[in-house]
Amino acid sequence: MLHLRMIVPPDRTSAAVRLIESTVGTTHLVVLPGAARDPSGDLVLCDVAREAGDELLGGLRGLRIDQDGSIAVDTIGLSLSARAEAAEEEAPGEPADAVIWEQLAGATHEESTLSITYSAFMILATMIAACGVVLDNAILIVGAMAVGPEFGPLAGICTAVVQRAPKLAARSLFALVVGFAAAIAATTVFSLGMDALDLFSRSQLEADRPNTRFIWQPDPFSFVVALLAGVAGTLSLTSAKSGALVGVAISVTTVPAGANAAVALSYGDLSQTWGSIEQLGLNLFGIMLAGTLTLYGQKLLWRTQRGRWRREPRSEGHG
Template sequence: MRLVQLTIPTGKRQTILETLDDRGIDYVVTDEESSRDYTAVAYFPLPSAAVEPILDEIHEAGIDEDAYTVVVDAETVVSRRFAELKAEYEDGDVESERISRQELQAEADSLTPTFEIFATMTIISAVVATAGLLLDSPAVVVGSMVIAPLIGPALGASVGSVIDDEELFFESVTYQIVGVVLAIAAAAIFAWIVKTTNVVPPGLDITAVDEISERLAPDLLSLAIALGAGVAGIVSIATGISVALVGVMIAAALIPPAAAAGVAIAWGQPSAAIGSTVLVLVNVLSVNLAGLLTLWYVGYRPDNLFALDETESRVRRRVIGLAVIVLVFAVFLGAITYTSWEAGNFEQDAREEVELTLEDEEYDQFQLLDLEVVMDDNYPFRGPERVVVTIGGPPGASAPDLADTIHERVNRHADDPVDVQVRYVQVVER
């Protein structure tokens, strides 16, 4: 529910009040003495879904944007006519639950801080995320998402597109580009300082840190996270629901991958940064694409009907452009996913081959204790480099040709030759 405070220009009082009467809207009018341009102020409650059509109708009656129109939340309205008005405009679907176009624009503006604050908070969140990744601490990484100011620019570009506010669109796009660059640069600089000052153990292998490695070789599921964040963010802002938690989700799609890219650069592994950088870009574009489609679907349009065709054409071009780029990145992520799937299959096949080998009568005194597939460092398309097989057997047992047999059978399932190390451990059963 909303309470609208509307200043009525001189000569428009009767027209405005007749419009409110025709719509069955309760109102209170007070005389206005602060300016000769306005004669009165009207106060009237509206269901959220009615704000946009009523304000548009009043605008057509002669209220221009220079007049003061204030829309605030109303907790409770006790009125039979209001209940009838609510039943008329609200039918339970998303479109009827959404806030007005005017409120949406104001909300998008309010979610985007000044550039100085945006840059500062982005740098801080990237530094915190980098520390969390190096500590392998999910809790710290989540904390970096909470303080990231990314939801405003991420949603502002979509809002600006559908309501024909090109200034908001270009400002939001600029913020997003600068935000991505700042996040990766801040993470790289901080990680380099941490490395050179030996704050972390010398020789730290970043690929062995789970929080980092999983973002250096992202898979196709990452795309679903970004698309979900974009849809959820737009639905939350369009229906007036708190966007705080959704902002964390959008930051989850952007800040940790950017920090992982910065860490890889600081460690002198630019190829390892490719996957996480692509993940950042595809997430940014996916959030924008999902937001744009969702806003258009729920019915947001520019206030100027003469600009509708031009806006629709512009939105269509942007949707197609974003979809094509996201599809290209999706193919890249799909290739990474396929490579990971092949590596998983190879490990399973290698294990089965070792187990089948040990089932032979000449090796029945041995048992498989462990099998580890060591991946190479060719990020983001990692493949098996070495297989380490740990075999247990009784003291004094030997099988000189076992290692060669395992090597041969394991490499049947490898596209490229893979080293196989066989370790023997004495097993004493009592």
């Protein structure tokens, strides 16, 4: 269930209430006239089944409540209410299958902005991965994958393509490109410093490295894994199962490929540098392709389910 808290201009409160009452899956409607001060208006509260949330939010935005008032949405962790259970049963589909597009856009907006924190995580993750590739240490590679924040901009690009949001696409692409460029540049300098301290060496980079040589040797499995990871990562975002993102992060060779490119570049090994860049590009493209197709598939599936449900007679007793 989702909890909506709205500040509604008084001249649109009746329309908002009618919309809420006519939306299947809503309950616990509360209207407090004149309770809001900034902006001034009526305070309207309600709970809605996740499956009906996107439709209700679209209707509320159609009333321009988001422009002249406010709409806040929270996920309810626990609701002890027979009426809430009935509302969820009345709503079409399953909660895990529903996509709240406004919520997804908001989440990807925050995660796809080039910030100091985002850049710091990207640089630190790449430096950790650099230690992993030189030492041929798989544990460090996995740790770097988990630290890397690159899935946020990737999800932002996928969302922007499906929602036709060019500003989100540009911001996400900028964060992705600049983030990796800064991380590779910083890690190249880091590698030179580690070499000066005799902690890195060219012989370590050019050794057999059975645990990490896959990083700069892309093959068809690299693309297949990227596709699967893109589907899993997108599903984890749209179904609010964020725990799955950790598994996605440690299954694709993005940050480690950038790290290997940086270390190889510091030693002038253009073969490994180019191979790593190919691996990086292959993984990024695979994730974006799979993520975009997954979102399109979810959108089509949910539209089909909703259309089928609307053609069926509704159960009595909603209100």
